[in-house]
Each structure stands twice: as structure tokens, then as C-alpha cells.
Amino acid sequence: MPSDKLSEGAIAERIARIGDQFAINGEFLYGEELCNGHINTTYRACYRTEDGSVERYILQRINDYVFKDPVMVMKNVEKVTRHISWKVLRRRKNAAGQTLTLYPARGGRSYILLPEEGGMWRCYNNIEGTHTYDVVENTRQAYQAGFAFGSFQDLISDMNPEDLRESIPDFHNTPKRYEALQASVQADVMGRVANCTAELALLNEWAPMLSRLVDMQRSGELPTRITHNDTKINNVMLDEDTDSAVCVIDLDTVMPGLSLYDFGDMVRTATCTASEDEEDLSKVTMQMPFFESLAEGYLDAAHGFLTQNEVDQLAFSGWLITTEIGIRFLTDYLDGDKYFRVEKPEHNLIRARNQFALARSIHAALPRMERYIRKLLKSYKRK
Numbered sequence: 001m002p003s004d005k006l007s008e009g010a011i012a013e014r015i016a017r018i019g020d021q022f023a024i025n026g027e028f029l030y031g032e033e034l035c036n037g038h039i040n041t042t043y044r045a046c047y048r049t050e051d052g053s054v055e056r057y058i059l060q061r062i063n064d065y066v067f068k069d070p071v072m073v074m075k076n077v078e079k080v081t082r083h084i085s086w087k088v089l090r091r092r093k094n095a096a097g098q099t100l101t102l103y104p105a106r107g108g109r110s111y112i113l114l115p116e117e118g119g120m121w122r123c124y125n126n127i128e129g130t131h132t133y134d135v136v137e138n139t140r141q142a143y144q145a146g147f148a149f150g151s152f153q154d155l156i157s158d159m160n161p162e163d164l165r166e167s168i169p170d171f172h173n174t175p176k177r178y179e180a181l182q183a184s185v186q187a188d189v190m191g192r193v194a195n196c197t198a199e200l201a202l203l204n205e206w207a208p209m210l211s212r213l214v215d216m217q218r219s220g221e222l223p224t225r226i227t228h229n230d231t232k233i234n235n236v237m238l239d240e241d242t243d244s245a246v247c248v249i250d251l252d253t254v255m256p257g258l259s260l261y262d263f264g265d266m267v268r269t270a271t272c273t274a275s276e277d278e279e280d281l282s283k284v285t286m287q288m289p290f291f292e293s294l295a296e297g298y299l300d301a302a303h304g305f306l307t308q309n310e311v312d313q314l315a316f317s318g319w320l321i322t323t324e325i326g327i328r329f330l331t332d333y334l335d336g337d338k339y340f341r342v343e344k345p346e347h348n349l350i351r352a353r354n355q356f357a358l359a360r361s362i363h364a365a366l367p368r369m370e371r372y373i374r375k376l377l378k379s380y381k382r383k
């Protein structure tokens, strides 16, 4: 049930109704929709507690078209948030250690099924005093994003990858994503293939490089870890005064993966000042100073546990994940926009073109990016 079809008043009523299902103390004041993801429906609800203070919560519906087994998603999220809370209590000094907390629903679980409200809902704390950016504006933000996700990986690096299940199987299996695209090209259900022949030709040229990371994982050259898998810049909450990293959000795809999937997705969103929706492709470029800060932030938090093979592929992962997300946007365009929320018929094609432009720019800069990583690593070795 897309809430954008509801009036403001109807949304507020809906939020109050859903909030009533959770262990929230106080009287409902107001609610609003937050629109910064492509997948779930998210509301912020505000309550006045008995002592007169105001508290805010996040209510979220898990998209069950995307997450076929939402209960499994919640089990993963419970384990990860519990683990991080425990670690943060022991290592208070970690600036990026604040974590999401789940509030119990009626019945005692961390979620509730409300078929009349579109399915499964959960409730998180609102991380106060923070904000997010949809696009990166300065190199400090890039550093902080890298540090936040590096710290997140570090905090969960001692969890057993076998304890979490794959909430979306083969989520970052790039060759499989490419196979899915080819199947959609064959089916051409919307008659849209003719609009993207240049993009398909480019991918055909790039195809041999798409399996590098999965091949290295299969051969044991890259370790399987628990990773975030959706490290967009707007999935890190920064302090609203200082822009220091406070908390990583959007934990639905936390599952076994490669550290490089996270770094690659950061390169995609924290080194380019244009958004995924930008149609003027001359603005869609990887900017080296942002990459340098991002890599520095990430390695400041993660250099202690990464292997040499992982470090060697950092720059490449930026190219790979950007290309992969482009492939996914293009596939959804051909399939008729079933997966990503769109605002116009060509939206997914625009996003795909944007991602391929960014991937080209990253590809051209790979030698420089790799050189910078090597230089950074030497500085850690000297310390």
C-alpha cells in the first residue's frame, strides 16, 4: 500500500495506528513520512511521554517484494543490533558505535504483521541530533562515511558469518546480476530494449571483468565476512553540528558478503557530488579528493583486519559495484519498474546511465586510485 497515495492527515492516522502496536510510552503527537530510500516505507512518529518530554521513533514497513522472508531479515537485524550494543557498551570510545535499537511489538516480538497495513512493521529509536546527506558535499563527509562503515565492519568482524542468513541471495553476485539483465533483454516485456542498446554494448565489453570478486571468493582469496551491503552515503547518520559519524542504518542486507561490496558501494556514493538521478552526465564523475578521504576514513577503521588481497581490490570494487547497481537499474527498467521506487517512466534508465557514466570515470582513474591506496597503507605500516 504506497503511502504516497494518502493525504497528510491519513498518513498521520496510519502512523498513530501502527505506532500503537509497539511498546512506545506516551501520547502520539504527529508523524511524517521519510522518503530517502528506494525500498521500504518509513515514518517518523513523535510522542509526548508522561514526564512531558518528546520522543521520536522510526516505524518501518519491510518491503516483502524485495525481502521474500522478512522474518529472516528481522532475525539478522536482531543479532547484529544486539552484538553491536554489547560491543559499544564495552568500547565506549568508538564514535561510530551508536546503534539502532528495536522496540518490541505487541506480542513481544521485534516486529508485527499487520496485513491491513501492508505487511510487516518494526520500530526503531530515532537517532537524535543527526542528519543524512543524499549526496556527498565535502571530503570530511566522505572520510566520516568511510570511517563509519569501516567501524561497523570492525564491530561485527567477530560474528560468525554462518550465524546470519542471506536476506537476498546473491545480492552482490555481479555475474548473476548480469545474467538476470540478459534474461530481461530476452523477455523485453515492456518493449524497452531498443532504448538501451548503447548501454548493453558497453556491458558486453565489460562482461569479462564482472566475476573477479566472486571468483576470488570462491577460490578462497577473499574471506567471507558479515558486511552491510548497502553502504550508500545516506545510510550513515552524521552529527548535525559536527558532521562526525554517529550511526550506520538500513541493516536489512547485513549478511555474509565481502568487505569490498561495502567499500565499492561507498565509492559509488561518496566520491561523486551528483545524485543517482542526475541526467547531466558531465556532472557524474568520481572525484579523487573525495576518494582519498573516503579511503583514509575506511582504512583508519578497517586496516587492522583487512587482508592484502582485499586491500588490493578496493579501487576495483568501486568500479564493480557502480556497474552492478547500473545493471540492476537497467534490469528493473526492462522489467517494468517493479523493484526500485520510480517517479517517472524513464527513471531507472536515467539512473542506469548515470551509474555507467560514473563507472567509466572510476575505470579511467583506477591506476591513480590504486596508487593512493598503496601510499596510505605504507603510512599505517610505518605507524
Ligand code: GN1
Residues within 6 Å of the ligand: 036, 037, 038, 039, 040, 066, 229, 230, 232, 235, 250, 253, 276, 325
Ligand atoms: C536500494 O533501500 P535503499 O534505497 O537504501 C537497494 C540498494 C541499491 C540502492 C540504490 C535492498 O537501497 O541495493 O544500491 O537502492 N537496496 C536493496 O540507490 O535492494
Ligand code: MG
Residues within 6 Å of the ligand: 037, 039, 230, 250
Ligand atoms: Mg536499503
